[in-house]
Amino acid sequence: MNILDDLKWRGAINQETDHDGLYELVNDKSVGIYVGIDPTGDSMHIGHLIPFMILKRFQLAGHKPVIVIGGGTGSIGDPSGKNSERVLQTMDQVHHNEQALTKQLTGLFGSDGKFDIVNNYEWLSQLSLLDFLRDYGKLFNVNTMLNKEVVASRLEVGISFTEFTYQILQSIDFLHLYQNNEVQVQLGGADQWGNITAGIDLIHKVEGPNAGVYGLTIPLMLKADGTKFGKTAGGAVWLDADKTTPYEFYQFWLNQDDRDVIKYLKYFTFLTQEEIEDLEEQVKTQPEKRAAQRRLAEEVTAFVHGESAVAEAEHISAALFSGDVANLTAAEIEQGFKNMPTVDVTSEPANIVEWLVDVTGIEPSRRQAREDVSNxxxxxxxxxxxxxxxxxxxxxxxDGRFVIVRRGKKKYFLARVK
Structure with a gap:
C-alpha cells in the first residue's frame, strides 16, 4: 500500500501541494522528508508528537526522515498566531533545549542511522544581512507574504519585522535540505501551510520550476467536544518523564473518550487497519471493557517511554485500584502519588491516632481518628x-521514604519522610 493511502485512511492528510506528483514520488523510491521543531522548550508535548508520528510512518515505509532542530529560527521565534510577540530566549537556553529535544527525538527514531537530525543554526548563522537581502529577500513578494494566514491574523495588532521574516528563514531551510540532504518533502501541521508553500516557491525560483518538491500538512486535531487535543486540567502532557511521569502519560491515554479513541489509535499507533477496526467494534459492543483505550495507552507509552514503563504504569494502576499498594516500589510511588494530597513527616514513630491528627493532619480530630481506625x-x-x-x-x-494512607475506599494520602 502506498503510504499516502494509509495516511488518508487514518485521516492524517489535510493539504497536499501536488497529490499525484507526491503519490508517484513516494511510490517509486525512498524519499527524504523533513519536519522541523524550534527549541522553544526543553521537551516536546503530545501536540508536537503528531507530525513526528507521521514522519515515523514514512521511516517505517522505507523513507528517510530528516528532523530540523531550529537553533536559528528558534532564536527569533515564529509568529504564534496569538496577539503578541514571542519572548526571545537567551542562546544558552536555546542550546540547552536543542540538546534535550535531540535526545528525545533520537529515542523516538532510533540510533541506527536511518534518520538525520540537523540544526538550521549551522547554515542560517552563516548568512550576512546583505547576503540575506540580496540572495533571498529579492525573491519574496511582500504582498504574498502578507496574505499568509499566520501573518494576516496578526496584522491588526501588529507583527515585528523579525517574526514577519520567519517564513523566509524556513524557506531557506527547505532549499538547503533539498540541495544538501536530498529532501523533497516537507511535513507539518495545518498552521505551517504558508511556510511550506513559501519554501516550495523559493526552490522553484532558485532550482527551476521542475524541481520535485512537495508539501504535506496534517489536520488540526480537536477532541469530540470541540476542545483542543493535548491539554488537561494540569496543563500540557509532556514527553519528558520528569514533567509528565510515564504513569500520568499512560493514564492520559487510558482515559480518552470513546468518541475519540479510534481516531487516536489511527494517529498515534502503528496498529494495522484490521487491528484498529476490531478495536472499533469492541468500542461499540463492549465499551465498558475499554479495550481500545487500554491498547492506545500501551502502544503510545511504549513508543515514547519503552515497554518497561508500560509494565510499571499498569502495576501502579492495578495497585491503586485494588488498594494493594504494599508491593509498589518507592519509584512507583513517586509516579503514582505525584498529584495526591501530600504531607511531610519525620521518621519518628508515633501512635496512629496522634500521627493522623497531630503529625499529618489527615484526620480533623482525635475522636474522628479513633472512630475511623476502629471502624x-x-x-x-x-x-x-x-x-x-x-x-x-x-x-x-x-525504603523509609513514604507512608501511604488510605481513608475509606478511595481517598489516598502520601506522607513523605523528610
Whole structure:
C-alpha cells in the first residue's frame, strides 16, 4: 500500500501541494522528508508528537526522515498566531533545549542511522544581512507574504519585522535540505501551510520550476467536544518523564473518550487497519471493557517511554485500584502519588491516632481518628489498622521514604519522610 493511502485512511492528510506528483514520488523510491521543531522548550508535548508520528510512518515505509532542530529560527521565534510577540530566549537556553529535544527525538527514531537530525543554526548563522537581502529577500513578494494566514491574523495588532521574516528563514531551510540532504518533502501541521508553500516557491525560483518538491500538512486535531487535543486540567502532557511521569502519560491515554479513541489509535499507533477496526467494534459492543483505550495507552507509552514503563504504569494502576499498594516500589510511588494530597513527616514513630491528627493532619480530630481506625476505615501501606494503640513507624516501608494512607475506599494520602 502506498503510504499516502494509509495516511488518508487514518485521516492524517489535510493539504497536499501536488497529490499525484507526491503519490508517484513516494511510490517509486525512498524519499527524504523533513519536519522541523524550534527549541522553544526543553521537551516536546503530545501536540508536537503528531507530525513526528507521521514522519515515523514514512521511516517505517522505507523513507528517510530528516528532523530540523531550529537553533536559528528558534532564536527569533515564529509568529504564534496569538496577539503578541514571542519572548526571545537567551542562546544558552536555546542550546540547552536543542540538546534535550535531540535526545528525545533520537529515542523516538532510533540510533541506527536511518534518520538525520540537523540544526538550521549551522547554515542560517552563516548568512550576512546583505547576503540575506540580496540572495533571498529579492525573491519574496511582500504582498504574498502578507496574505499568509499566520501573518494576516496578526496584522491588526501588529507583527515585528523579525517574526514577519520567519517564513523566509524556513524557506531557506527547505532549499538547503533539498540541495544538501536530498529532501523533497516537507511535513507539518495545518498552521505551517504558508511556510511550506513559501519554501516550495523559493526552490522553484532558485532550482527551476521542475524541481520535485512537495508539501504535506496534517489536520488540526480537536477532541469530540470541540476542545483542543493535548491539554488537561494540569496543563500540557509532556514527553519528558520528569514533567509528565510515564504513569500520568499512560493514564492520559487510558482515559480518552470513546468518541475519540479510534481516531487516536489511527494517529498515534502503528496498529494495522484490521487491528484498529476490531478495536472499533469492541468500542461499540463492549465499551465498558475499554479495550481500545487500554491498547492506545500501551502502544503510545511504549513508543515514547519503552515497554518497561508500560509494565510499571499498569502495576501502579492495578495497585491503586485494588488498594494493594504494599508491593509498589518507592519509584512507583513517586509516579503514582505525584498529584495526591501530600504531607511531610519525620521518621519518628508515633501512635496512629496522634500521627493522623497531630503529625499529618489527615484526620480533623482525635475522636474522628479513633472512630475511623476502629471502624476499619484506615489502611497504612495497604494494611488495614483497627487498633487505636498501634504505632506508625515511617521507616518500616518503601525504603523509609513514604507512608501511604488510605481513608475509606478511595481517598489516598502520601506522607513523605523528610
Amino acid at each position: 476499619g476505615a484506615i489502611r497504612i501501606n495497604g494494611e488495614k489498622v483497627t487498633d487505636t494503640d498501634a504505632t506508625i513507624n515511617p521507616a518500616d516501608h518503601f
